[in-house]
Amino acid sequence: xxxxxxxxxxxxxxxxxxxxxxxxxxxxxxxxxxxxxxxxxxxxxxxxxxxxxxxxxxxxxxxxxxxxxxxxxxxxxxxxxxxxxxxxxxxxxxxxxxxxxxxxxxxxxxxxxxxxxxxxxxxxxxxxxxxxxxxxxxxxxxxxxxxxxxxxxxxxxxxxxxxxxxxxxxxxxxxxxxxxxxxxxxxxxxxxxxxxxxxxxxxxxxxxxxxxxxxxxxxxxxxxxxxxxxxxxxxxxxxxxxxxxxxxxxxxxxxxxxxxxxxxxxxxxxxxxxxxxxxxxxxxxxxxxxxxxxxxxxxxxxxxxxxxxxxxxxxxxxxxxxxxxxxxxxxxxxxxxxxxxxxxxxxxxxxxxxxxxxxxxxxxxxxxxxxxxxxxxxx
Numbered sequence: 001x002x003x004x005x006x007x008x009x010x011x012x013x014x015x016x017x018x019x020x021x022x023x024x025x026x027x028x029x030x031x032x033x034x035x036x037x038x039x040x041x042x043x044x045x046x047x048x049x050x051x052x053x054x055x056x057x058x059x060x061x062x063x064x065x066x067x068x069x070x071x072x073x074x075x076x077x078x079x080x081x082x083x084x085x086x087x088x089x090x091x092x093x094x095x096x097x098x099x100x101x102x103x104x105x106x107x108x109x110x111x112x113x114x115x116x117x118x119x120x121x122x123x124x125x126x127x128x129x130x131x132x133x134x135x136x137x138x139x140x141x142x143x144x145x146x147x148x149x150x151x152x153x154x155x156x157x158x159x160x161x162x163x164x165x166x167x168x169x170x171x172x173x174x175x176x177x178x179x180x181x182x183x184x185x186x187x188x189x190x191x192x193x194x195x196x197x198x199x200x201x202x203x204x205x206x207x208x209x210x211x212x213x214x215x216x217x218x219x220x221x222x223x224x225x226x227x228x229x230x231x232x233x234x235x236x237x238x239x240x241x242x243x244x245x246x247x248x249x250x251x252x253x254x255x256x257x258x259x260x261x262x263x264x265x266x267x268x269x270x271x272x273x274x275x276x277x278x279x280x281x282x283x284x285x286x287x288x289x290x291x292x293x294x295x296x297x298x299x300x301x302x303x304x305x306x307x308x309x310x311x312x313x314x315x316x317x318x319x320x321x322x323x324x325x326x327x328x329x330x331x332x333x334x335x336x337x338x339x340x341x342x343x344x345x346x347x348x349x350x351x352x353x354x355x356x357x358x359x360x361x362x363x364x365x366x367x368x369x370x371x372x373x374x375x376x377x378x379x
Contacts, residue, residue, distance in 0.1 A: 010334075010342070010346070011346075012306075012307075012346070013306045013307070013327045013330075013343060013346065013347060014306070016327060016330035016331045016333075016334050016339070016343055017326070017327070017330045019330065019333065019334050020032075020091070020329070020330040020333040020334065021033075023333060024090075024091065024333055026179065027090075027179055027181060027182075027184070028087075028090035028091065030175035030176065030178075030179055030181070031087070031090070031175070031176060031179075031181055031216075032085075032090075032091070032326060032329050033175075033326065034173050034174070034175040034176065034274070035171075035173070035272065035273035035274050035277065036171035036172055036173055036273060036274050036275055036276060036277040037171070037172050037174065037277035038277055039273060039277065040273075040277055040278050041270055041273035041276075041277050041278060041279050041280075041281065042272065042273030042274070042277075043273075044273075044280075044281040044284075044304075045270070045272070045273055045281045045282060045283075045303040045304030046304040046306055047281070047304075048280075048281030048282075048283045048284050048304060049283055049304060049305075049306075049307070049309070049310045049313055051373070051374045052283065052313045052317075052371050052372070052373050052374065053371065053372040053373075053374065054309065054312070054313070054354075054358060054370060054371060054372075055358075055369060055370050055371060055372055056357055056358040056359055056370070057358065057359030057360075057370075058359060059359075060359040060360075060361070061361070062355070062356040062357075062359065062360075062361055064361060065352050065355050065356055065360075065361055066361060066362050066363070067079070067348065067351060067352055067355070067363060068363070069320070069321065069363045071109050071132060071320070071321055072132070072159065072160060072243055072264070072265065072298070074109075074132040074159065076107055076108050076109060076131070076132065076321075077106060077107040077108055077348070078108065078348050078351060078363075079311065079315060079319075079320065079321035079322060079363060080108060080305075080311055080321070080322060080324065080344065080347060080348055080351065081108050081109040081110070081111070081300075081321050081322065081323045081324070082099060082102075082103055082108065082109065082110040082111060082323065082324060082328055082340075083111055083302045083323035083324055083325035083328070084111040084112060084113035084114075084134075084136035084162065084325075085113055085325045085326070085328060085329055086113040086115035086116065086117075087113075087115060087116070087117050087183060087187065087189075088113075088116065088117060088118070088328075088329065088332060089117035089118065089187050090117070090183070090184065090187065091329045091330075091332040091333040092332040092333060092336045092339075094332075094336050094337065095116075095117050095118050095332070096112060096113075096116045096117065096118040096123050096126075097118050097122060097123055097126035097127075098126075098332060098336045098337035098340065099328060099332065099337075099340055100112075100123045100124075100126045100127035100133065101126055101127045101337045102337050102338075102340035102341045102344065103127065103131050103133070103340075104127035104129045104131045105337075105341050106131075106341060106344045106345065106348070107130075107131050108131060108344065109131065109132040109133065109134060109321075110127075110131070110133050110134070111133075111134040111135070111136050111162050111323065112133065112134070112135050112136060112158070113136050114135065114136055114137055114138055114149055114191055115189050115191075116189070116190055116191060117183070117187045117188065117189065117190055118190050119190040119191055120135065120149070120152045120153055120156050120158070120191055121152065121156050122190070123156075124156035124157055124158070132159045132160075133157065133158050133159060134158060134159060134160040134161070134162050134245075135149070135150075135153035135158040135160070135161055135162065136161075136162045136163075136164060136247065137149060137150065137153075137161050137162065137163050137164065137236065138164055138167060138224050139163070139224070139225045139228055139232045139235075139236065140223050140224060140225060141223060141224070141225045142223070143235075145192070146236075147239050149191060150236065150239055150240050151239075152191075153242075154240070154241055154242055158242065159242055159243070160242055160243040160244070160245060160264065160265075161236065161240050161242060161243070161244045161245070162245050162246075162247045162267060163233060163236050163244055163245065163246050163247060164247045164248055164271075165228065165233070165246050165247065165248040165249070166247075166248030166250075166269070166270070166271050166275050166276075167220070167224060167228075167248070167271065167275060168224065168225070168226040168227075168228045169217075169220065169221065169224075169226060170216060170217045170220040170221070170224075170275075171271070171274050171275035171276060171277070172217075173217075173274060176216060176217070177217075181216055182216075230257060230261055233246060233258075233261045233263065234261060237261075237262065237263070243264035243265065244263055244264055245263055245264055245265035245266065245267055245300075246258050246261075246263050246265075246266055246267070247267035247269050247302075248267070248269050248270075248271060248275075249266050249267070249268055249269070249289060250268065250269075250270060250279060250280065250282070250285050250289075251285065251288070251289070252288045252289060252291065252292035253292075255288075255289040255292040255293050255299075256292050256293070258293075258297070259292075259293050259296050259297055263297060264297060265297050265298045265299070265300060266289060266293065266297060266298075266299050266300070267299075267300045267301070267302060267323070268282050268285060268286050268289050268299060268300065268301045268302075268303075268319070269282060269301070269302045269303055270282055270303055272302070272303060272325050272326065273303070281303065281304060282301050282302065282303035282304065283301065283303070283304060283310075283313065283314060283317070286299070286301050286314060286317045286318060286319055287317045287318060287373075289318075290317065290318030290319070291318075298320040299318060299319055299320060300319055300320055300321050300322065300323060301314045301319040301321075301322050301323070302322065302323035302324070302325060303325075305322045305323075305324055305327075305347075306327065306347075307347070307350055308347055308348070308349070308350025308351035308352070308353060308354045309350070309351075309354045310322070311347070311350075311351045311354070312351060312354040312355065312358065312366060312370070313371050315363065315366045316366050316367060316368055316369075316370045316371040317368065317371065317373075318368075324344075324347070327343055327347075328340055328343070330343075331343035331344075358370055
């Protein structure tokens with residue numbers, strides 16, 4: 001079922017997901033939608049927003065709403081950005097290039113996964129305009145390969161590095177293990193010239209079948225450095241000429257250490273519920289992190305954002321912007337670049353309405369007084 005054959009209009013981000021669930025092949029669908037172990041955190045990322053109530057102010061002139069904001073001093077159309085999601089060409093043949101063009105058309109930030117199925121350079125060439133582009137990074141055992149990724153991103157005009165710090169090992173994702181996940185034969189992890197690194201290959205699946213590992217888990221175990229520590233953050237900062245943010249912070253303690261490490265920003269993230277199951281939803285720990293950094297670095301959030309009111313709540317609790325992951329994949333599957341634009345415009349319109357009905361005309365008007373947090377239930 002393609003976009004052209006879909007007659008009923010999409011009215012929420014859930015519609016894009018339902019379409020993807022009905023049309024994606026099992027290997028790709030399970031990789032995209034699954035979380036770690038029993039997926040408690042995956043589900044709670046969305047449910048947690050429902051535990052936050054809005055406190056609207058009325059009788060304010062909201063005839064003109066301005067959603068623009070700054071992301072590391074770059075003006076963007078709204079605080080709704082695109083998170084790094086791997087292997088987007090499993091959803092649509094144009095994959096990351098289509099996503100980059102959609103980000104350009106809507107003037108928002110795209111963060112490219114280092115496990116992209118389109119190269120750093122080709123993504124930059126696909127959307128050569130002024131919208132900011134970040135590069136997500138893992139620290140590899142091969143330091144020269146890690147450094148090269150940073151240099152290639154810089155040379156291609158990427159404006160920041162988002163260093164993922166929650167993946168010394170890959171979380172146990174049951175669907176990928178059952179499916180013995182691997183990339184389709186026609187796709188590669190395009191940022192690695194060494195062909196041994198480009199395929200999450202069938203040989204790796206066979207070799208590790210007795211260990212109940214997916215091909216991707218085998219790849220991570222063989223390539224990603226499990227000694228990952230704060231000294232590696234310092235090393236990445238030493239080789240990067242652009243800002244370095246850390247992605248995967250969930251506690252005040254680590255947030256303070258990140259500030260001490262002189263990072264340029266923090267992304268509160270639990271990897272979409274894909275690493276350690278039963279950690280808190282990101283929105284539940286956002287305020288803790290924001291208070292810990294005390295304005296010294298900007299704090300961003302990903303995980304569970306599906307509505308304009310979710311965006312509003314995250315900003316009220318101190319996030320400077322939010323990043324969408326799976327909704328981009330579902331929109332790609334629906335209609336490529338145009339699908340991602342449609343999805344972004346939809347949630348932006350919801351956010352604009354949430355601002356208006358809460359009495360806010362500028363992003364800077366949104367503050368802690370606009371939300372009431374309820375007791376957090378046990379997972």
